[in-house]
Amino acid sequence: MNFNDILQQLTQGFQAFTWGNAVMIAVGVVLVTLAVVKEYEPVLLLPIGFGCIIANLGMSYETGMMKVIYDAGITTELFPLLIFIGVGAMIDFRPLLAMPQMVVLGAAGQFGIYGTLLLAVLLGFKLPQAASIGVIGAIDGPTAIFVASKLAPEMLGPIAVAAYSYMSLIPIIQPPIMKLMTTRKERLVRMEYAGRPVSHRLAVAFPVIVTLVVSLVAPSAAPLIATLMLGNLLRESGVVDRLSKAAQNEIINIATLFLGLAIGSTMTASNFLSWSTLAVLALGLLAFVLDTVAGLLFGKLMYALTGGKINPLIGACGISAFPMAGRLSAKMAQEEDFNNFILMHAMGANTAGQLGSVVAGGLLLALVAGFGGM
Amino acid sequence: MTPEEAGAPTVAAPEGALPVATVNGGAAQGDSATVIAPIPGTIIAVSVQPGDRVEHGQELCVLEAMKMKNAIRATRAGMVSKVHVAVGAQVRQGQPLVSYSD
Numbered sequence: 001m002n003f004n005d006i007l008q009q010l011t012q013g014f015q016a017f018t019w020g021n022a023v024m025i026a027v028g029v030v031l032v033t034l035a036v037v038k039e040y041e042p043v044l045l046l047p048i049g050f051g052c053i054i055a056n057l058g059m060s061y062e063t064g065m066m067k068v069i070y071d072a073g074i075t076t077e078l079f080p081l082l083i084f085i086g087v088g089a090m091i092d093f094r095p096l097l098a099m100p101q102m103v104v105l106g107a108a109g110q111f112g113i114y115g116t117l118l119l120a121v122l123l124g125f126k127l128p129q130a131a132s133i134g135v136i137g138a139i140d141g142p143t144a145i146f147v148a149s150k151l152a153p154e155m156l157g158p159i160a161v162a163a164y165s166y167m168s169l170i171p172i173i174q175p176p177i178m179k180l181m182t183t184r185k186e187r188l189v190r191m192e193y194a195g196r197p198v199s200h201r202l203a204v205a206f207p208v209i210v211t212l213v214v215s216l217v218a219p220s221a222a223p224l225i226a227t228l229m230l231g232n233l234l235r236e237s238g239v240v241d242r243l244s245k246a247a248q249n250e251i252i253n254i255a256t257l258f259l260g261l262a263i264g265s266t267m268t269a270s271n272f273l274s275w276s277t278l279a280v281l282a283l284g285l286l287a288f289v290l291d292t293v294a295g296l297l298f299g300k301l302m303y304a305l306t307g308g309k310i311n312p313l314i315g316a317c318g319i320s321a322f323p324m325a326g327r328l329s330a331k332m333a334q335e336e337d338f339n340n341f342i343l344m345h346a347m348g349a350n351t352a353g354q355l356g357s358v359v360a361g362g363l364l365l366a367l368v369a370g371f372g373g374m
Numbered sequence: 375m376t377p378e379e380a381g382a383p384t385v386a387a388p389e390g391a392l393p394v395a396t397v398n399g400g401a402a403q404g405d406s407a408t409v410i411a412p413i414p415g416t417i418i419a420v421s422v423q424p425g426d427r428v429e430h431g432q433e434l435c436v437l438e439a440m441k442m443k444n445a446i447r448a449t450r451a452g453m454v455s456k457v458h459v460a461v462g463a464q465v466r467q468g469q470p471l472v473s474y475s476d
Contacts (some may be wrong), residue, residue: 084416323442339447
């Protein structure tokens with residue numbers, strides 16, 4: 001071995017390094033910084049950011065350790081489903097069960113998905129890609145990742161980053177829209193939480209019934225709804241506290257860590273540095289805004305139909321993003337009047353939105369399959 | 375969210391805690407002598423004690439519901455005569471929290 005060979009061996013890390021890698025490492029550092037300094041969804045953005053950094057240092061999803069993780073959890077769609085077991089165990093559907101009319105808002109909050117899908121198709125994206133971009137609008141990370149990994153795995157990185165960073169930006173993005181779309185008089189509406197007590201039997205039956213109905217109506221969403229409802233059944237049954245706690249902690253934490261890393265590992269310079277990434281980020285934001293607007297419009301419709309008994313702010317949490325969106329609506333109402341507590345109604349709409357986004361994701365998968373796009 | 379909190383909305387009504395004063399939209403009452411819980415949840419802080427004089431907008435206690443902290447504030451000035459709840463108490467909507475003597 002001569003000196004040149006040795007030099008080549010010693011510098012091989014540098015030789016494969018491109019300016020694009022440097023840019024992407026900077027992107028990874030920004031994501032980690034947002035997680036550490038701003039605490040924007042740190043549980044996800046930190047592993048995504050770190051995954052992005054190492055992906056551009058030769059440890060992408062195409063080789064070695066990251067390939068094993070990617071194949072195990074993203075290709076198989078397992079990680080988002082494991083996360084949903086945890087999410088289901090954390091969701092309290094009782095406000096929704098006490099006020100079933102809130103389900104309308106959970107459906108209304110999904111309209112932006114379809115508007116954005118149409119726009120993305122018009123902009124030249126293929127239907128499977130357009131559907132994956134639209135689903136960002138629900139701000140439901142696991143569903144977005146589940147749909148994208150089936151329809152457009154090449155865009156998984158930007159879609160996951162959009163879904164999770166917009167989730168953390170809810171308190172910044174939604175309030176101006178909420179203020180613009182509602183009058184002060186509407187925001188001041190008080191809603192009595194007359195929630196009739198929900199029986200234990202109903203709370204236990206609910207996840208089973210939803211699994212049956214949704215799996216039949218939207219079979220493509222069946223794995224998502226089944227895992228979400230399994231988690232909820234663990235919680236509500238009251239007899240498997242250990243499993244419920246494991247779902248809410250260990251299972252969701254481990255799945256989140258590896259999901260984040262695997263998503264980050266797709267963010268190589270060659271994958272990420274393109275106009276389509278910017279388009280995904282921009283269209284995803286539009287989808288989110290449209291979903292919020294659609295939810296608020298339905299809220300206003302309910303306000304009008306009930307003669308002013310429904311505070312339209314709760315329409316904005318018909319998107320998914322449980323529980324951030326629900327809390328935000330409640331906060332916005334309290335900003336106008338500290339004595340106005342619409343939290344339970346907001347949570348009813350928000351949990352309906354969580355169900356709505358899963359069903360919408362399933363319908364998108366069916367739609368794309370129906371159009372022969374898969 | 376712990377299962378305990380999850381169960382909060384369905385906790386059986388404690389005796390005498392029926393939602394009697396829920397006419398004004400379920401919010402804590404303004405002019406009546408008793409402040410009630412606007413929504414079900416857990417008391418995680420009590421900021422006043424009997425004998426305290428409170429001003430309009432002053433925090434009386436903090437009610438956690440759906441993992442969100444809700445400050446229950448005084449809607450009028452007055453003298454606190456009784457605090458009905460302690461930290462950790464699960465309250466039902468309509469349950470009395472604080473009473474005024476005046």
